[in-house]
Amino acid sequence: EVQLVQSGAEVKKPGESLKISCKGSGYSFTSYWIGWVRQMPGKGLEWMGIIYPGDSDTRYSPSFQGQVTISADKSISTAYLQWSSLKASDTAMYYCARLKSSGAAADYWGQGTLVTVSS
């Protein structure tokens, strides 16, 4: 059974750093793109970026380029999303999702990680 399990909710202060994770199981982790999606409170879905764990090829949406870093450790089948200096506007639910082999749809999703940034 394909599963993506994300790390737990986080409460941080502005300016702090953070790294959240997404562990894949039940499939060949290195053979599928993984994407990160942001959903701000009461708002829609936004693609942040994608990574191919097989070779760490990473692409960022222009809105998130330079704002976050996406990485993966294929030895432990885990993808990461990290911030070096959080802002209050980073408060959101963050989902990871596996992209189908054709690369055009996200067929499995993590449960989401709620990040709250508040002073």
Add this chain to the structure above:
Amino acid sequence: QSALTQPRSVSGSPGQSVTISCTGTSSDVGGYNYVSWYQQHPGKAPKLMIYDVSKRPSGVPDRFSGSKSGNTASLTISGLQAEDEADYYCCSYAGSYTFFYVFGTGTKVTVL
């Protein structure tokens, strides 16, 4: 890269059909047969309902169908049921020169 345009809300009575539109451009929806649709219930992760414009993943009821004409894709829910009340998002491939994918603005489906 702008979000695809969806109606804010649609509604229907149980058993009726509703259709959600998703309008983009020739650079995304109109340019590729790679439109997908996601259902999201409150507090839950999105769920893939349609991919490649009109294909249904295993386990998705055949009440859900997708189509595309020009720069507009559509999701139709036939025989509306109470559990179909949710937010729905379209998504299109947009080529590798920009970022690959773009979501729609989202549509709230209400079952009256």
